[in-house]
Amino acid sequence: MKLVLVRHGESEWNRANLFTGWTDVDLSEKGHQEAIQAGQTLKQEGYDFDVCYTSYLKRAIHTLNHILDEMDRNWLPVHKSWHLNERHYGALQGLNKADTAAKYGEDQVKIWRRSFDVKPPLLDVNDERNPANQAMYRNVDAKALPLAESLETTIDRVIPYYEANIKKDMEAGKRVLIAAHGNSIRALVKYFENMDKDTIVGVNIPTGVPLVYEFDEDFHVQKKYYLGDPDAIQAKMKAVANQGKAK
Numbered sequence: 001m002k003l004v005l006v007r008h009g010e011s012e013w014n015r016a017n018l019f020t021g022w023t024d025v026d027l028s029e030k031g032h033q034e035a036i037q038a039g040q041t042l043k044q045e046g047y048d049f050d051v052c053y054t055s056y057l058k059r060a061i062h063t064l065n066h067i068l069d070e071m072d073r074n075w076l077p078v079h080k081s082w083h084l085n086e087r088h089y090g091a092l093q094g095l096n097k098a099d100t101a102a103k104y105g106e107d108q109v110k111i112w113r114r115s116f117d118v119k120p121p122l123l124d125v126n127d128e129r130n131p132a133n134q135a136m137y138r139n140v141d142a143k144a145l146p147l148a149e150s151l152e153t154t155i156d157r158v159i160p161y162y163e164a165n166i167k168k169d170m171e172a173g174k175r176v177l178i179a180a181h182g183n184s185i186r187a188l189v190k191y192f193e194n195m196d197k198d199t200i201v202g203v204n205i206p207t208g209v210p211l212v213y214e215f216d217e218d219f220h221v222q223k224k225y226y227l228g229d230p231d232a233i234q235a236k237m238k239a240v241a242n243q244g245k246a247k
């Protein structure tokens with residue numbers, strides 16, 4: 001069984017190096033190109049899908065749309081869920097990552113970005129960015145919506161959704177494509193690989209590159225690989241890690 005995950009292409013806020021989280025920003029021009037390239041790669045490599053999953057955020061939705069365009073698979077069913085959203089970056093959303101590192105130190109920014117269980121500072125409940133105050137989440141139980149998330153609390157909402165929906169589809173023999181985000185994908189990577197808290201700290205997901213997992217029938221990982229030029233992928237991962245360095 002194969003599962004393909006793609007982090008959205010570069011967003012406008014990735015380009016500006018801003019903490020983004022649940023802010024609904026679109027792809028940059030480079031991000032659109034990365035998503036188109038991901039679709040072309042999947043097509044050239046002979047991939048096909050039966051069902052797709054994505055988040056509520058347009059950078060992931062538009063990435064998926066580009067991929068489906070390139071594969072001529074726009075007719076596929078697409079499930080959108082807030083459970084696949086990026087980790088909520090709380091009151092850090094909108095701040096520049098390098099400036100934040102200069103102000104609070106690179107170690108603190110690494111803790112906020114990559115530690116397993118530390119949440120960034122919470123949004124105020126009255127903040128218009130509180131998801132409970134936004135139309136996008138009007139059908140979600142407000143008690144389930146965060147004011148900030150750690151990777152641990154992101155896992156708490158990604159994995160039950162994966163098990164109840166995506167895993168079920170895979171068990172039924174469906175080929176699944178997920179277009180999501182750096183940290184919702186890190187949640188899945190940690191779970192699939194049973195990774196410990198220290199190892200996941202070093203995992204950075206590149207933008208717009210298909211990541212393939214091959215599982216046996218008990219959902220043990222047999223193989224894991226990115227599709228594309230290995231040097232270019234390494235460079236993209238390093239660039240993500242370096243976003244938290246002071247200039």
Ligand SMILES: O=C(O)[C@H](O)COP(=O)(O)O
Pocket residue numbers: 018019020021022086089113181182183240243
């Ligand atoms: O929300 C964000 O800022 C990014 O999409 C992911 O950020 P990170 O790599 O700093 O966790």
